[in-house]
Amino acid sequence: MNGRLLARTAGTLGLLAAALPMNLALTGAALARTALRGTSPGASEMTPRTILISGGKMTKSLQLARSFHAAGHRVVLVETARYRLSGHRFSRAVDRFHVVPDASDPGYAAALLEIVRREQVDVYVPVCAPAASRADARAATLLADHCEVVHVDADTIDLLDDKYRFARAAEDLDLCVPRTYLITDPAQVLEHEFPADGSRWVLKSIPYDPIRRLDLTPLPRPTRAEMHAFVEGLPISEEQPWILQEFVEGQEYCTHGLARDGELQVWACCESSPFQVNYEMVDKPAIEAWVRRFVRAHDLNGQVSFDLMETADGSVVAIECNPRTHSAVTMFHGHPDLARAYLEDGVATITPLADSRPTYWLYQELWRLLCDPRSVVTRLHVVRHGRDATFAWDDPLPFLLVPHLQITSLLLGNLLAGRDWIRIDFNIGKLVEPGGD
Numbered sequence: 001m002n003g004r005l006l007a008r009t010a011g012t013l014g015l016l017a018a019a020l021p022m023n024l025a026l027t028g029a030a031l032a033r034t035a036l037r038g039t040s041p042g043a044s045e046m047t048p049r050t051i052l053i054s055g056g057k058m059t060k061s062l063q064l065a066r067s068f069h070a071a072g073h074r075v076v077l078v079e080t081a082r083y084r085l086s087g088h089r090f091s092r093a094v095d096r097f098h099v100v101p102d103a104s105d106p107g108y109a110a111a112l113l114e115i116v117r118r119e120q121v122d123v124y125v126p127v128c129a130p131a132a133s134r135a136d137a138r139a140a141t142l143l144a145d146h147c148e149v150v151h152v153d154a155d156t157i158d159l160l161d162d163k164y165r166f167a168r169a170a171e172d173l174d175l176c177v178p179r180t181y182l183i184t185d186p187a188q189v190l191e192h193e194f195p196a197d198g199s200r201w202v203l204k205s206i207p208y209d210p211i212r213r214l215d216l217t218p219l220p221r222p223t224r225a226e227m228h229a230f231v232e233g234l235p236i237s238e239e240q241p242w243i244l245q246e247f248v249e250g251q252e253y254c255t256h257g258l259a260r261d262g263e264l265q266v267w268a269c270c271e272s273s274p275f276q277v278n279y280e281m282v283d284k285p286a287i288e289a290w291v292r293r294f295v296r297a298h299d300l301n302g303q304v305s306f307d308l309m310e311t312a313d314g315s316v317v318a319i320e321c322n323p324r325t326h327s328a329v330t331m332f333h334g335h336p337d338l339a340r341a342y343l344e345d346g347v348a349t350i351t352p353l354a355d356s357r358p359t360y361w362l363y364q365e366l367w368r369l370l371c372d373p374r375s376v377v378t379r380l381h382v383v384r385h386g387r388d389a390t391f392a393w394d395d396p397l398p399f400l401l402v403p404h405l406q407i408t409s410l411l412l413g414n415l416l417a418g419r420d421w422i423r424i425d426f427n428i429g430k431l432v433e434p435g436g437d
């Protein structure tokens with residue numbers, strides 16, 4: 001067994017065990033509070049429906065489940081076998097939980113159809129990883145005669161997920177994007193004539209890469225030898241194309257949107273970073289206008305998330321679009337109209353409530369504090385002024401079971417399999433691994 005993997009995993013499990021008494025006490029207090037006060041279903045004028053939600057390991061699925069449940073709907077949650085111990089399956093917002101094959105499995109769509117029939121599902125809302133976006137779009141064709149699917153169609157996913165095609169589509173609408181070139185061979189980068197205007201450039205994989213997506217090594221490198229060494233280490237090919245893109249200086253923003261018939265009915269925007277686990281709504285009219293114009297032009301239906309930059313002069317430059325649920329949806333905690341905006345046409349755009357607190361993940365903040373004890377003031381500020389995205393007084397079990405069942409089981413599984421991991425992401429409820437999803 002890999003000694004380094006054993007030491008890292010054992011150390012992490014020890015830290016989780018140390019946090020368990022605190023979590024048990026908080027969860028126990030929340031359960032006692034609920035037992036004394038009871039719970040009352042939220043008032044809703046909507047006809048109750050059965051909603052199927054995928055991606056059960058992720059906090060954004062939990063948030064949607066809670067929102068639909070609060071509006072009087074019945075929620076069925078699904079996840080793959082590896083994440084069957086998701087803490088979210090124990091949420092009071094979840095009526096039923098099912099295990100489905102991996103999205104790459106030929107039987108994935110058929111398994112969803114079986115659940116739709118068995119549970120009499122009215123609406124399917126995929127909360128998918130990048131690798132599953134197209135599989136859910138293909139499944140929508142099979143499910144169409146049985147339930148509504150709130151998801152972008154397959155052809156549009158191919159357009160939006162391809163960073164090069166997305167850039168071209170935005171340019172066709174005179175919307176601002178960075179200078180972008182398609183790269184299918186490392187030699188193209190070595191032979192590229194970088195402009196002498198002082199601009200910096202980065203390479204990005206078009207297929208989702210959970211590790212290299214955080215690598216923003218500026219190009220060109222100081223010497224040709226360094227350029228050659230950097231580029232030759234990347235898996236660039238016709239089958240796995242990349243883009244060479246101008247690096248835009250400025251503040252990065254991420255967004256979450258739900259579109260129906262080309263109109264945004266759900267909108268959230270917040271400051272972003274390469275590894276984002278804090279969300280606070282900001283009002284950026286220019287960013288919203290950019291997104292609305294693109295969504296209308298392509299008559300989008302489904303969940304769409306954009307990454308954009310605001311430059312020093314106030315210009316908005318879009319970097320990419322991800323046709324999936326964004327974790328920024330956690331900012332809609334307690335919003336009475338989120339379910340309606342997802343399920344009905346003609347709903348005026350909703351944004352997070354004016355008094356909603358920024359969302360964070362407590363275990364992520366504790367890990368940051370351990371890595372940098374000097375950040376204690378910042379960490380305390382985040383916790384004091386924000387809201388843990390998983391914890392709810394009337395639904396505390398996910399907060400207990402995500403770290404101490406879901407993540408713990410994943411750590412033990414990786415250890416037994418000798419499979420390395422890079423970090424824990426409590427937001428999406430998984431271990432970030434080399435070659436993962």
